[in-house]
Amino acid sequence: MKNLSLTPFFILLCLSFVKAQEVDISGKWTGNSYFLGTQIFTEYELHQEGNSVIGFGTTKNGSDSSKFRLVGEIKGQKIFLKGVEYVYKVGKGCLSKAEFTYSNSGSMATINGRWKGTMELTTCPPGVAGRVDLFHKKELMVAEPVAQSGTSPQMLQSIHKDDFEGTELVNALADRKYYALIIAVEDYNSPDIQDLDNPAHDAVSLSKTLNEHYTFEKENTLLLHNPNRSEIITAFDELASKVKERDNLLIFYAGHGIWDERLQQGFWLPSDATLDSKAQWLSNSTIRDYVGGIDSKHTLLITDACFSGSIFKERAVFNNSKAILEMYKLPSRRAMTSGALKTVPDKSVFIQYLNKNLARNTHPLLSAEQLFQSFKVAVINNSPNGQVPQYGPIGQVGDEGGDFIFLKRGSR
Known part of the structure; x- marks a missing residue:
């Protein structure tokens, strides 16, 4: 009886472990971030190595736009990202930290959370915050072109998907x-x-x-x-x-x-x-x-x-x-x-x-x-x-x- 009572708990532990391992945020994420009711187009290009994350973020709002480098980590179903430096910035904007929850329904993966400023001089001021909602944009599989009859075209080498x-x-x-x-x-x-x-x-x-x-x-x-x-x-x-x-x-x-x-x-x-x-x-x-x-x-x-x-x-x-x-x-x-x-x-x-x-x-x-x-x-x-x-x-x-x-x- 004692062994039977432990079995569901053991199964639950195994399922939780498998679920945690399913978090994969490598790729392009597109959606919006928000500040004081303003909707800002936001896109992340992320690369995951184990629990570490690097990548780039892009924001566009009218004439304001920016691109910045991201670093972060994954803890369970939580994703923590931080903007560390600008590639370019046109108009208003500031770097921030963000915390996301990962969700995958099978047909679509999403990360939802909030960005905020901190006491650090390199980020937005404390108290400045807003939501971020992004969904995973699946990569297109591109087939190799088929040569026309009697031809052998020179093929352009592709960037490896992991590069x-x-x-x-x-x-x-x-x-x-x-x-x-x-x-x-x-x-x-x-x-x-x-x-x-x-x-x-x-x-x-x-x-x-x-x-x-x-x-x-x-x-x-x-x-x-x-x-x-x-x-x-x-x-x-x-x-x-x-x-x-x-x-x-x-x-x-x-x-x-x-x-x-x-x-x-x-x-x-x-x-x-x-x-x-x-x-x-x-x-x-x-x-x-x-x-x-x-x-x-x-x-x-x-x-x-x-x-x-x-x-x-x-x-x-x-x-x-x-x-x-x-x-x-x-x-x-x-x-x-x-x-x-x-x-x-x-x-x-x-x-x-x-x-x-x-x-x-x-x-x-x-x-x-x-x-x-x-x-x-x-x-x-x-x-x-x-x-x-x-x-x-x-x-x-x-x-x-x-x-x-x-x-x-x-x-x-």
Whole structure:
């Protein structure tokens, strides 16, 4: 009789344990939070490891919006989350702590609870609070495309379902603009400066690759063919007023470059440049000023010109690999050049391999450093004069150790 009386209790314990283990909050949660009668669209992207939780939250209310990093833990059916830092904030808002109760009816999972401020300086003030009601948005299962008869298309590699950071970054980048300024100078007004054969072809080829394979829209891509100095400066000024701090900018220059030993300064030569006067030359210091003054998240400068390596504060190749998400968090101002302080050939193997590796990349996310490392050796081995391409930070213009990230079309 004594054993029989213990049996239901034992079964109850087992069922409670199983139920607790069923709490799985990884994924996207969508709903609303409330403050003083105002309904605020709220979305969480969460990743659970055991009882620990990390993720990001997004809120939108009219012109006010924010995105913030979340950390927390699970205790039984209770979920405790805290906003720890902003990714961005536009308008009003404050970080808070929240306590949720998890429920799963089978067809839908929900987390319901309250957010509140605390005595901590980093959160909303004490007494500020409201409800949060979120439901689980099930992920869509996407089938692999079936090749048409007689074709074998190149497939885009997908982000693994457990790669939370990769998925989060793809989603974040898809909502940001990519701008490109592509400059090609091959026909010079001065008879003293030799015309070039390939910059325009190289520029058009790169522009096409960025538009077709990556998220550079045509309306945000400006191609300048044989511009003079004034036209280049005007393009920089327009970018400075257009590009926002959440956007990314790529600048490409193909044309003549020259090094002034006395001034210890490198220059681009626009189409109206002359050799007997520097009035129409474009100095590296001017280029650096614009790169530093354009308020982008990341700016990547790619130059295919003689002495283009002089743009660097230091000429050593940057070689510090980090996770792509970590590289994107920090602002960057970086340059990729066809060589250091030497002449480079008109028919550029640098742009040939750069464009080739951009086009054949199948990864959703590609850092500029990964791109550079993928073709650096090929340029060295196939250059007729042993040119060594360079990659690294541009000095004194706000680089904080991040990197430019290319987002492949069709990644989301």
